[in-house]
Amino acid sequence: MIDDKLALQLIRQLPIGACLVSTDYTILLWNDFFSERLQLVPEQALGKNLLELFPEQSKFLKRKLDSVLVLKNTSFSYWEQRPHIFHFKSSRPVTGHEELMYQNMEILPITNTAGDVSYLFIAIMDATTTASYSLALKQALSQLEEEHKAQAELIRKLEEAHNQLLQAEKMASIGQLAAGVAHEINNPIGFISSNMETLQHYCESLIQAINFAGSLISQSNSAELSKQFADFGKQRNLNFLLQDMPELITESLEGTGRVMSIVKSLREFSHVDSSEWKETNLIDGIESTLRIINNELKYKAEVHKNYQKDMPLVYCQSMQINQVFMNILLNAAQAMEQMGFIYIDIATEGDFAKVSIRDTGPGIEVQHLNKIFDPFFTTKAVGAGTGLGLSLSYSIVQKHKGKISVQSQIGQGAEFTILLPLHQQHEEQPEADSSVENIL
Amino acid sequence: MAIPITIADDSALSRKTIRRALPPEWEVSICEATNGKEAITAVENGLAEVLFLDLQMPEMDGYQVLTYLKQHHEKAVVIVISADIQPEAQALVNALGAFRFLKKPLEPALLGQTLKELGLL
């Protein structure tokens, strides 16, 4: 059997915090675990009131101790809800990052033979290792969650890029189709035009020949011949015919000229060559774009142009820049509720070429202004717009190391400003980059 | 001459516990009731000079029995033995005319002392 001395020693050396208090909270036992971890020797604790010794925790401790006194049941506290009841130094001063020990606590009632609680035994268990693992696990879990979120975001971006590619491919196909049609029309319209010109000359000669014949007949003094010629002329409406024929030919020539200019614009606009970087006249670009979309514009707005003279050439992918002009101009035309104006200004500004396109439409709502370059943002009816036009424009201008911005006030129209650097670093532009922009 | 007493409790265990706790020297004839109505019948038939009464019972509970006895001026000595030991319950049964209130689980020594105090032993 063990004697009292040995029992006391055992309690002193218990690997848990052991403290006994009376029913008025006076400390009666204070083992080594408590005194060493708290740097509070037994002389400083014994006989003292536990609640007064630890005022910060007194409310909590009193609640716990009282519940054990009344209910005569063990009470528990767990590190997860209350990690540091007593300010014990961490049990892992070397390998751990915790400064304070995580603790579980049990308060047990010690009853006398009559069944009343005479003492309260406070046991503190070190839960630092468990807590540390558990917290690390929790952290790892939240990190995993974050990574998952990042992945989802990446997938979203990929989808967006995929859609942009699809759109770019569509545009490229339309471009190729246009180029093909332009090529096919170009040859026949070429010989029609050339033949018409020849015909114009023939026609002039023929008219001269007929007029000459008429004058010869009138000089011959043969009334019979003159009458016959005049009758024939009347019968065939010769005078009108001679007057109308050159006009018809001139009008036709004008027509073929228009067809040729549209074909030229189409070729300029969609020619594969134009996706290459080259020195470009922005004014030519705007003009050819305006010709292409003339039909969309003419009943919506009157276009006023103000081009700086001697505008320097800009090193760019002209076809793509034309695409940007077209997107902005089409948006302006579509926004216009009644006949309005579009003002196009091209000038240099510092090291940049500045193209500004201003309309007198209804303007853009404030809450839409910062979303206007976002992919898939559109205020048009479902199916009417892809919401990609301006986002593509934005990425094109970005690729040129330029800037695109918008200013608008409701009811005052909108102004898009495109700045393109006048001095592009030629070597920085990748030649055969197969990205979205190149196949546009 | 044995005193007629009645033990009114719906629990067989509880009735058995009270029977066992009765001082062996006390000469009694015991009647058992399992609800309030039976308890009143026992009193009215002279079978309960002393009534050990539980509070929570079917048909009529202990409070209703006490109220009835008070209204009918019955002279039975009622000792309530209850599991509901909150002060409100004690105050109520005292007001209704019970002689004593004893807590469950019943302590035989306390019962003996109570009977002596009441001059029954």
Added chain:
Amino acid sequence: MSSYFISEEQKDALQEVLNISMGQAADALARLIQTQVHLSIPSIKQSSSDHFIERLKNPDQQLAQQSFLGELSGEMISLMSDGDNAAIAELMNYDIPLVEHEKQELMLELTNILAGACLHGLISQLNFKIQLAAPVLLNPASICIEQLSWQQALLMEICFQIPQSSFNAEILICLKQDSLLPLKNHLDMLLQ
């Protein structure tokens, strides 16, 4: 209830023991939180495992669990409405409003107090020696019927109400069938 599970006589005795326990618990709780406590008369039920799980999976309640081990082994489960707990927190001498870990602590504290109070009377009247484990929060989603090693269990249900705080709780004391033998033996000793 079949006699093979628990006899009528044993059930009557257990009911009385529980009634007395609840009386003591209510008295102790009222003294602890200085307010009136209503306890229902405990009901004793036999329950199948699927009915038991059904019982726990009510989304509007918070669960905690506490084990007891020793001469009698089982678990207690507290079911508390997931509502406003400010009033009970105040009665329990907490500073309100509660932050999340304090809410958990209150839940565990209430479980320990209520379940402990219920069990204490039962254990002391039947002369069992047991040890209480710390209460832990219980996620009903983590319990599935395939993992349960029993088909039938004895459930003792007690409802708590603190009229002053609109606080409601239920405590289930659960004994699975093979833990019933010591209980039946001790009840028989009481009945002899």
